[in-house]
Amino acid sequence: MEAVKGLKLKTETKKNKRKEVLFLFAMLAVPVANWLVFWLYVNFSSIVLAFQDARTGAFTLNNFVTFWDNLTMPGGEIGIAVRNTFLYFATSLFIIMPISLFISYFLYKKIFMYKIFRVIFYLPAIISGVALVAVYSNFINPSGPLSYIFKLFGKVIPPEGLLARPETATNTIIGYCIWTGFSGYILLFSGGMSRIPEEVLESAKLDGCGSIRELIQVILPMMWPTVSTQIILLFLGLFSASGPILLFTNGNAETTTISFWIFKQVYGDALNSYNIVSATGLVFTIIGVPIILFVRWLMDKVAVVEY
Amino acid sequence: MLKPRFNDIPRRRLLTPRSIKGRALFAAVFVLFFIYALSLLAPFLFLFVNSLKTPTEYLADSIDGNIFNFPQGWRFSNWVEVFSEMKIIDSKGDYVYFPTMLLNSLWYSMVLTLGGLLASSLTAYCLAKYKFKLRGFLYGIAIVTMTIPIIGSTGAMFKLTYDIGIYNTPLYPILTSLGGFGFNFLVLYGFFKNISWNYAEAVFVDGGGHFTAFFKIMLPQIFPALLTLGIIAFIGAWNDYTTPLLFLPDYPTIASGIYNVQVHLKRTGDYPQYFAALGISIIPIIILFATFSDSLMKNLSVGGLKG
Numbered sequence: 001m002e003a004v005k006g007l008k009l010k011t012e013t014k015k016n017k018r019k020e021v022l023f024l025f026a027m028l029a030v031p032v033a034n035w036l037v038f039w040l041y042v043n044f045s046s047i048v049l050a051f052q053d054a055r056t057g058a059f060t061l062n063n064f065v066t067f068w069d070n071l072t073m074p075g076g077e078i079g080i081a082v083r084n085t086f087l088y089f090a091t092s093l094f095i096i097m098p099i100s101l102f103i104s105y106f107l108y109k110k111i112f113m114y115k116i117f118r119v120i121f122y123l124p125a126i127i128s129g130v131a132l133v134a135v136y137s138n139f140i141n142p143s144g145p146l147s148y149i150f151k152l153f154g155k156v157i158p159p160e161g162l163l164a165r166p167e168t169a170t171n172t173i174i175g176y177c178i179w180t181g182f183s184g185y186i187l188l189f190s191g192g193m194s195r196i197p198e199e200v201l202e203s204a205k206l207d208g209c210g211s212i213r214e215l216i217q218v219i220l221p222m223m224w225p226t227v228s229t230q231i232i233l234l235f236l237g238l239f240s241a242s243g244p245i246l247l248f249t250n251g252n253a254e255t256t257t258i259s260f261w262i263f264k265q266v267y268g269d270a271l272n273s274y275n276i277v278s279a280t281g282l283v284f285t286i287i288g289v290p291i292i293l294f295v296r297w298l299m300d301k302v303a304v305v306e307y
Numbered sequence: 308m309l310k311p312r313f314n315d316i317p318r319r320r321l322l323t324p325r326s327i328k329g330r331a332l333f334a335a336v337f338v339l340f341f342i343y344a345l346s347l348l349a350p351f352l353f354l355f356v357n358s359l360k361t362p363t364e365y366l367a368d369s370i371d372g373n374i375f376n377f378p379q380g381w382r383f384s385n386w387v388e389v390f391s392e393m394k395i396i397d398s399k400g401d402y403v404y405f406p407t408m409l410l411n412s413l414w415y416s417m418v419l420t421l422g423g424l425l426a427s428s429l430t431a432y433c434l435a436k437y438k439f440k441l442r443g444f445l446y447g448i449a450i451v452t453m454t455i456p457i458i459g460s461t462g463a464m465f466k467l468t469y470d471i472g473i474y475n476t477p478l479y480p481i482l483t484s485l486g487g488f489g490f491n492f493l494v495l496y497g498f499f500k501n502i503s504w505n506y507a508e509a510v511f512v513d514g515g516g517h518f519t520a521f522f523k524i525m526l527p528q529i530f531p532a533l534l535t536l537g538i539i540a541f542i543g544a545w546n547d548y549t550t551p552l553l554f555l556p557d558y559p560t561i562a563s564g565i566y567n568v569q570v571h572l573k574r575t576g577d578y579p580q581y582f583a584a585l586g587i588s589i590i591p592i593i594i595l596f597a598t599f600s601d602s603l604m605k606n607l608s609v610g611g612l613k614g
Contacts, residue, residue, distance in 0.1 A: 020437065023517035027433050028445070031426040031487030038464070038483055039452060046463035106336050113337075119600060120344045126596050127350070128546040130565050131585040135350035138357075143372035179346065187604065211332055236456045246549070247566070258458065266461045267553055274462030281459010288456035 049278035063279035078280065080254050081261045084170050088241035088257060091174050092181065092234055099178075100185030101227070105215045107186065108193040118190070125183035133247040136176050137163070169253035173243040185230065192226030193219060228299040235295045239284040258284065349375075354589075358385055358582035365578045385583045393584055395567045397557040398475075405584065408564035412588075415480055415551065415560050416544035420537050422484025423491060428533070430487035431495035432521055436504065449488040461553070468554060479554050491536050498529040531602060538599050542592055561588045 053060045070078040103121065107114045124132065140146045142157040150157055158165060162172040196219060204218045220227065242257035249255045251264055262281065265273040352375060357365055359378040368376050393405040433439075434446055468474040473482060506528070507520040515523070526533075551563035559567060565584050572581055596603070 020517060021439070024433055024437060024439055026518075027429045027521075028487075030485050031430045032445070034426065034482070034485045035448060035452070035488055037467075038486065039488075042460050042463045042467055043457060045467065046460040049463055049466075102336075103340075106333070106340070109333075111333055111337055111340065113340075117340050117344055118604070120347050122596075122600075122604075123347050126542050126546075126592050127589055128548075128562055128585075128592070130546075130548060130562055130569070131354065131589055132350060134569070134582070134585060135353050138353065138369065138374055139349075141369065141372075141374075143370055144374060145372075147372060190604075210326075211329055236454070239456065239458045247569075262459050262461055263549060263553070266465050274466060277459050277462040279459075281457070281462075284458045285456060288458070292454065292456055 046278045047282060049275050050282045051279075052275055054273075054275045063275045064283070066276055067280050067283060077256055077261060078258075081256045081258045084255065085239060085241050085257045085259070087170060087174060088177065088243060089234070089238050091177060092241065093231070096178055096181040097185055097230065097234070100182045101189055101215070101220070103182055104186050104189035104193060105211075105219065107190055108219075109211070118186075121186055122183050124180035125187075129180075129244045130247060132180055133176065133244055136179070137248070140172060140175075163249050163255075164253055166254035169249055169255045173245065173248050173255060176248070177243045188226055188230060189223070192223035196222045224302060228302065232292070232296055232299055235292050236288075238291065239288055354582045354586045358579050358586055359383060360579045362577050362579060366576070382579070385579050386587065389580055389584045389587060393568060393580060395559055395564055397559070399557065403557075403559055403564065405561075405564070408559050408561045409587075411551075411555075411558045411564075412545055412560040412562065414477070415555070415558070416541050418477075418480045419484045419544040420540040422481060423486065423489075423540055424533055424537055426485040426487035427489065427491035427495055428526060428529075431492050432499050432525060435496050435499035436507070436525075445488075449492050452488045453490070453493070465553065475555055475557050477558065491540075494536060495529065495532060498532045499525065502528055534599070535603055538595060538603055542595065545592060 050063055051059055051061070053062065067078065070076040071082065073079065107118055107121075111117070138144055140157070140162055142159050142161055147157050158168075162168040200222070201214070201218065204214050209218065240259045242259045245251055245255055245257060245260040246263070251260055256264070258280070262277050265277045356375060356377055357368075359381050360368070361380065361382065364379060368374060390405050394402045397403050430445065430449070434442055434449075465474070468479055473479045502525060506524050507517075510516075510520040510524055545560075546562055548560070548562035548566045551558065551560045552566065555563075561584075565581070565588060568581060568584065572578065
């Protein structure tokens with residue numbers, strides 16, 4: 001009797017196991033196929049393209065030579081793209097992120113009208129870039145509202161506009177990125193702050209801790225996982241850092257960035273520019289991997305406050 | 308790094324109110340917040356008043372620096388005429404009108420949102436709740452996919468979509484949306500981990516299968532997370548102009564279509580109609596945001612990456 005029961009149980013588990021395998025297969029088949037085709041195959045074929053001649057398809061290193069020449073040539077497009085990409089990246093890391101932290105702090109501290117501010121400050125994240133750029137371009141017109149602010153400082157916007165001159169164009173787009181860049185960080189940082197136990201802040205405040213000290217010495221360490229994740233994500237996008245170049249200048253006036261340059265090569269260009277795109281991408285990916293590993297290691301080194 | 312010890316706080320300091328210096332700081336920050344909030348609201352006023360002018364009136368006001376002047380005639384007809392007049396020419400030489408762009412935006416955003424959510428729920432659920440041989444490998448895929456900062460595979464992607472015949476067809480967004488290993492995966496994985504397996508056990512006891520447990524019991528439980536991620540994905544897809552420009556040139560969405568209109572704007576000069584179109588493109592997003600902003604702000608901060 002016991003043996004029969006055991007056997008029945010065994011076939012039952014076997015049947016269940018098979019059902020489970022079938023279920024898992026049905027569930028995972030599509031996402032895995034998607035990954036195999038649109039991630040693995042695409043990236044593999046991108047590496048192959050990097051080593052292929054555009055016309056004959058034969059193995060060559062010429063794409064990398066072209067890339068290097070373009071990078072080091074004075075006034076070369078890739079060289080300009082790299083410089084601008086770093087500018088956008090540095091702006092995010094050293095300006096947008098710290099200011100977002102301050103904004104989040106004062107919202108968290110329930111500054112007067114904080115509920116309204118929180119909603120308004122989130123608007124840039126949901127309004128289309130096409131609309132925002134259209135309005136911003138009107139603001140920075142030689143006769144737009146910005147010209148009044150310029151006048152206060154005794155300056156005049158050049159008649160051809162700030163976006164037409166290489167000296168001012170990229171900085172103007174960076175200004176746009178700062179203006180619209182806080183939203184996402186504010187949301188995430190506010191979330192991080194809201195999880196800090198109140199009694200800790202209560203005690204810090206009552207301990208005579210000023211606002212700035214409270215933010216840097218108490219709040220920042222306690223929400224470090226949130227901040228460090230954002231820093232890692234930022235470094236993950238190091239070589240993709242950019243503004244809406246297409247909408248502002250279409251890459252003119254020395255405003256191109258790596259990601260925009262890639263976009264432009266693929267958009268509206270003949271097939272033979274893929275190889276140089278792939279070669280360029282491969283170089284920056286290879287540089288990017290150790291950087292991201294280092295940053296992750298560094299972020300883990302910073303002691304996390306347990307609470 | 309920081310271990311607050313409550314016992315150390317001197318009793319008398321517990322009663323110290325916010326200092327005058329602190330109040331001055333909050334007042335100064337309030338002024339800055341107020342100015343920044345105004346600058347974020349100004350675009351709406353700008354789009355509204357300028358969309359109601361005649362083209363010549365707008366140009367005159369723009370040159371005089373009066374971009375916030377109220378229109379002389381309040382031409383609400385501009386907003387209506389967008390639907391019948393605004394158009395772009397596709398690759399076959401046919402006109403694509405504004406209502407079609409709206410429709411394209413709708414299905415494009417829906418497909419990307421639902422496809423992405425479905426695929427990542429599938430992978431997240433299987434990896435969070437089942438133990439099987441490939442589990443570690445698939446989790447590794449998710450991590451690697453998100454850790455390697457890949458740049459420049461756009462060319463290879465373009466070539467692939469061309470080769471398999473999904474370039475410039477609705478199949479492109481349908482097939483590419485089904486990726487299950489991105490940011491959504493991580494968030495949903497966390498949510499599924501936190502749901503007790505007992506719910507599924509109860510289904511099995513009642514004779515239900517794995518699919519019943521997933522679709523009827525588990526999936527509804529993470530609905531708030533799905534809603535939040537869905538809204539974010541929808542807004543992102545609605546505002547994305549680069550992907551439709553690259554891969555769906557004959558299916559202009561409202562974002563890529565208006566961009567194309569803008570390219571030729573200097574020649575046609577009908578800026579007010581363009582601003583009306585931008586205004587119309589924003590309205591669905593504003594409604595969506597106004598409806599769900601509370602759950603959006605709450606759930607995203609709770610379900611953020613980590614911490």
